[in-house]
Amino acid sequence: MKNVAILGFGTVGSGVYEMLSLNAEKIEKAANTPVKVKYILDIRDFSDREDAHIFTKDFNVILEDDEVDIVAEVIGGIHPAYDFTKAALLKGKSVVTSNKELVATKGAELLKIAKENNVNYLFEASVGGGIPLIAPIHNYLAANEIEEVGGILNGTTNYILTEMFENGQSFDEALKCAQELGYAERKPEADVEGLDACRKISILMSLVTGKFCDSEKIYTEGITNIDEEDVAYAEMLDSVIKLVAYGKNTESGIYAAVRPAMIKKENPLASVRSVFNAAYVKGNAVGKVMFYGRGAGKMPTASAVISDILDIAKSGGYKGYFWEEEAKWVSPAEVRESYFVRVSSKDEGKLREAFSDKDIIKLSGETEEIALVTEPLTEKSFEDKFRGIGVIKKIRLLGEDE
Ligand code: HSE
Numbered sequence: 001m002k003n004v005a006i007l008g009f010g011t012v013g014s015g016v017y018e019m020l021s022l023n024a025e026k027i028e029k030a031a032n033t034p035v036k037v038k039y040i041l042d043i044r045d046f047s048d049r050e051d052a053h054i055f056t057k058d059f060n061v062i063l064e065d066d067e068v069d070i071v072a073e074v075i076g077g078i079h080p081a082y083d084f085t086k087a088a089l090l091k092g093k094s095v096v097t098s099n100k101e102l103v104a105t106k107g108a109e110l111l112k113i114a115k116e117n118n119v120n121y122l123f124e125a126s127v128g129g130g131i132p133l134i135a136p137i138h139n140y141l142a143a144n145e146i147e148e149v150g151g152i153l154n155g156t157t158n159y160i161l162t163e164m165f166e167n168g169q170s171f172d173e174a175l176k177c178a179q180e181l182g183y184a185e186r187k188p189e190a191d192v193e194g195l196d197a198c199r200k201i202s203i204l205m206s207l208v209t210g211k212f213c214d215s216e217k218i219y220t221e222g223i224t225n226i227d228e229e230d231v232a233y234a235e236m237l238d239s240v241i242k243l244v245a246y247g248k249n250t251e252s253g254i255y256a257a258v259r260p261a262m263i264k265k266e267n268p269l270a271s272v273r274s275v276f277n278a279a280y281v282k283g284n285a286v287g288k289v290m291f292y293g294r295g296a297g298k299m300p301t302a303s304a305v306i307s308d309i310l311d312i313a314k315s316g317g318y319k320g321y322f323w324e325e326e327a328k329w330v331s332p333a334e335v336r337e338s339y340f341v342r343v344s345s346k347d348e349g350k351l352r353e354a355f356s357d358k359d360i361i362k363l364s365g366e367t368e369e370i371a372l373v374t375e376p377l378t379e380k381s382f383e384d385k386f387r388g389i390g391v392i393k394k395i396r397l398l399g400e401d402e
Helices: 011-022 024-031 059-063 081-090 100-116 134-140 155-166 171-180 195-209 228-236 298-314 345-354 379-385
Strands: 002-007 035-041 068-073 094-097 146-152 239-250 253-264 276-283 287-294 324-326 339-344 369-373 391-398
Touching (some): 002 059, 011 024, 011 035, 024 035, 024 298, 035 059, 035 298, 068 298, 094 298, 100 195, 155 171, 155 228, 155 239, 155 276, 195 239, 228 239, 228 339, 239 391, 345 369
Parallel strands (some): 002 035, 002 068
Antiparallel strands (some): 146 276, 339 369
């Protein structure tokens, strides 16, 4: 028998509890032992529930109970999740989590404590919701040097952009629906400003490089500036706009960013709709591998949390998840990207001079702007080419095969 304590009875915590009871037989078979929820920690009062006896408001009850093998931390945020996780690991209990904020900021320290105590700190649910992603990368791509990792890692923004493109919904209407469906973070700014995707790419890059890739050093731009004109231009270019997080691991260092991208419809990322996520991993032997599934929501996230519980329940021992000293970063100025660029139409002459080989794009109807698509440019070459030209907006461009 393995005893689990769930910390936090919110959307994910209640999903974990429900799934452990709904699929109890299947889970017992997979773990080769029954997996029982012994405690649920929450500050709210649940005394009128039938199962009130398993609820506690006191973390020490869980900490001091040697029968608790695995703690599922699904509170989110840094405090008190960090203190509880650290205490549990130091007590020799494994911890599984969906808390990307904590993994992205304190992961190095918590993984070290887990290693020193021969237990595990597993975080499958922190990236890509229900998609098995962390364990497959760690276990089945381990022989590869990972050169690149990325994709659509935030369900809320993907849902919003899909609604804007396909159903003409406004940004605010679509965000409200995403919140009602339980996809969004407690503070939706974390989704729409790109912070949630930034934490996820920080975790993936730390995982694949074995070095701490600090989310604070990742260029992050959300989707709040995407407007109807961008949607109209994207449609003219047979493209869609998605929030893409990506990281490259090169010999000279690593680079990571989160930003909206205009993506050709033939690119597999373009067909990832609604709350679905897709992540790609490029290994030096395997080439590109893609993972696809529901990136947010109660039961998909619960499924990922339970996959970690099962992994630990099946076989104990330290599983080798680790990252330590800070990664070496490549300066963003060295990175080359192609862009879709909107400029004031009064600068058409200068634009044609700077990009004589490029087509100028115009929306139909009265408009005071024009646009074009550039070749790959560094930050410096972009500035040089567009000097004296009124740039309204630039969006990264992804071709069919990128
Ligand atoms: N708010 C997150 C998302 C939840 O929308 O993807 C899953 O991490």
